[in-house]
Amino acid sequence: MPDAIHPAAPVSSPTVPAQVAVRALALAGDLSMGQPPDQSVRAARLAVRLAQLQGADESTARHAALVSLLRWSGCTANAAGFATLLGDDVGGREAMLRQGLPEGHPLNFANIAPLAHIHCEVAGEVAALLGLPGPVEIGLRHVWEHYDGSGAPRQLTHEAIPPVVYLTSLAGDLEILSRTHPVAAACQMILQLGGVKYPNAMAQLAVAHAPALLAALEQGGDIDADLPAHPVALSIVAELIELKLPWLTGYSRRVAELAVRAAALAGLDPEQGQRLERAALLHGIGRASVSNTIWERPGRPSAADWERIRLAPYWTARAGALIPALRDEAELASRLYERLDGSGYFRNLDRDSLAMPARLLAAAAALAALCAPRPWRGAMSEPDACQQLQADAQAGLFDPQAVQWVVAAAAGQGGAMPSLPRRLLSEREAEVLRRISLGESNKEAARAMQISPSTVRTHVESIFRKLQCSTRAAATLKGLSLGLI
The missing domain is CATH 1.10.3210.10 (Hypothetical protein af1432)
Structure with missing residues (x-):
């Protein structure tokens, strides 16, 4: 990593x-x-x-x-x-x-x-x-x-x-x-x-x-x-789903952040920006239907694997039918993997069927994914990822204007980036939590941070004590909900 x-x-x-x-x-x-x-x-x-x-x-x-x-x-x-x-x-x-x-x-x-x-x-x-x-x-x-x-x-x-x-x-x-x-x-x-x-x-x-x-x-x-009707954060849904694949930790939030800021740059009204944000946080629901074995298999997915993967956005769309309060957002979220040339999934929609919100969401998701490590590849630098996204737009996969707005959003335009709270954990503890939340072992975290595995273990024990939990998954969930990672 x-x-x-x-x-x-x-x-x-x-x-x-x-x-x-x-x-x-x-x-x-x-x-x-x-x-x-x-x-x-x-x-x-x-x-x-x-x-x-x-x-x-x-x-x-x-x-x-x-x-x-x-x-x-x-x-x-x-x-x-x-x-x-x-x-x-x-x-x-x-x-x-x-x-x-x-x-x-x-x-x-x-x-x-x-x-x-x-x-x-x-x-x-x-x-x-x-x-x-x-x-x-x-x-x-x-x-x-x-x-x-x-x-x-x-x-x-x-x-x-x-x-x-x-x-x-x-x-x-x-x-x-x-x-x-x-x-x-x-x-x-x-x-x-x-x-x-x-x-x-x-x-x-x-x-x-x-x-x-x-x-x-x-x-x-x-x-x-x-059932209770008091308001709760929608991000809880994204954070829990992403525990399935630790390397996805924080991915939906990053997509939401990029999409909202890009929407502001594109001049979309606030209501459309809010819909984009909710869609970004919901898009991973269907991913739960696909086995970890498929998601983490090295190399290109087989034809059989692709048939299962194509069902992920289908189940996200289905969530809107089963939960009417989420219908609009789930419908938009299910278009995240569609491409302007019709090569996406699961509906194989093309530019005539994809409005600007869907185009922004697709570009934001692609950039966030390129900048994050995956089991089969390392993370790209942000400049390289932006260059790759722009090349894909020239090839007809993404809307060039949507890509420009997303790239600008990644550069910090479209609104100030909020700072992370650090009072509950020390800076070192927060870094350890970020690393174990992405699936790194104590040895991997120690190597990257240039400290000993025993020191990482001590930090993990302190994190568990402060967050009142005993597993890495629960610490990740709490850390996300508290804005610590």
């Missing part, structure tokens, strides 16, 4: 109602786990009905719905680990959830416990960042625990596990297993998991009412009405 790392300047993130952010994160989680894009919503509906069958109060039912919606919110953070274990983090976890992993698969408690620890800590931090009720955060921090103590991260048992965890686990199993197996077989699997993942009595109750529960599930229903 290159010695010089230039962090993205923090963007004054636009806000959305918490319910919108929750739905966006639920969709990204579903895609990361190889699930249909409404799996978490369906599981949340089942969790509410199971809570009602148990006689739980309304707050417990609401909390169970939120935990179900955000159950997979930590799965981007451990995607690399599952890709290493299973060869495909998306397909492998899909098979795991439907109990379809082949015999001899490598998953066991020893290798899955660290991944569960990362997942639960990040999911809990998400709840805190979204300002959700305490029981929701606690539930997410224990969402991998099992009734018999075979879960993680703390191997809790019985009453030590929050009730919303049992409701979430049971609802998720019922939704997934009944969709991927005959209902009778799914019910038998749930009974076998009784006394293991959740209490026997809960499993028996769910099986006894399974026909009615599943029939009601197919009738749909609005889950958003009971």
Whole structure:
């Protein structure tokens, strides 16, 4: 990795109602786990009905719905680990959830416990960042625990596990297993998991009412009405998705910054600039559907890989259909990889279909990507990246005027760049956090910073203590939300 790392300047993130952010994160989680894009919503509906069958109060039912919606919110953070274990983090976890992993698969408690620890800590931090009720955060921090103590991260048992965890686990199993197996077989699997993942009595109750529960599930229903509506930063969505690939840390924010400043230079009205900013922060949702193995494979992607990659902006567009509050921004975001000559994806649009906002967004994304390191290449210097972008514009890929505005934005025109706060971390600690957030090991960070690995380790321990976390993924998420990186 290159010695010089230039962090993205923090963007004054636009806000959305918490319910919108929750739905966006639920969709990204579903895609990361190889699930249909409404799996978490369906599981949340089942969790509410199971809570009602148990006689739980309304707050417990609401909390169970939120935990179900955000159950997979930590799965981007451990995607690399599952890709290493299973060869495909998306397909492998899909098979795991439907109990379809082949015999001899490598998953066991020893290798899955660290991944569960990362997942639960990040999911809990998400709840805190979204300002959700305490029981929701606690539930997410224990969402991998099992009734018999075979879960993680703390191997809790019985009453030590929050009730919303049992409701979430049971609802998720019922939704997934009944969709991927005959209902009778799914019910038998749930009974076998009784006394293991959740209490026997809960499993028996769910099986006894399974026909009615599943029939009601197919009738749909609005889950958003009971979700919190206070404003939260939209950047949380981008930051969580980018944990899937550490080398993407801060990428969406940098694209947003360039696009907004370029829009001002282009004379677009403020409303269009805000739409561009929101689109930049949302564009990575569809990326969650593609396995880390594909994203990190050296060399040019194969034809099969490209077919999967082309689906990433499709799923971003689909987010707008599933979450109406994000429709306009998701539609614009899904055009980020289109090119004026029609060679882009996923719609193969050309100059006649791409208005100036889409042209600015594409140019901003390309410049930000060229200036950042990737597993298959080093980062280009900003002058070289600008020259490459201008050459691509001359070749007909990008709009030349849009490129000029983006290049000017990168040079500092179009608005002042905000400064990064440093009071919580020292300058050295902030540099270490930037480096580990991009996936560097202690040895790699030490080599680049010309200090010893033990000194880096000491700084990492101090960062964890100050940010009140214990994993690099959670430290990255907190550092981004606090504007430290």
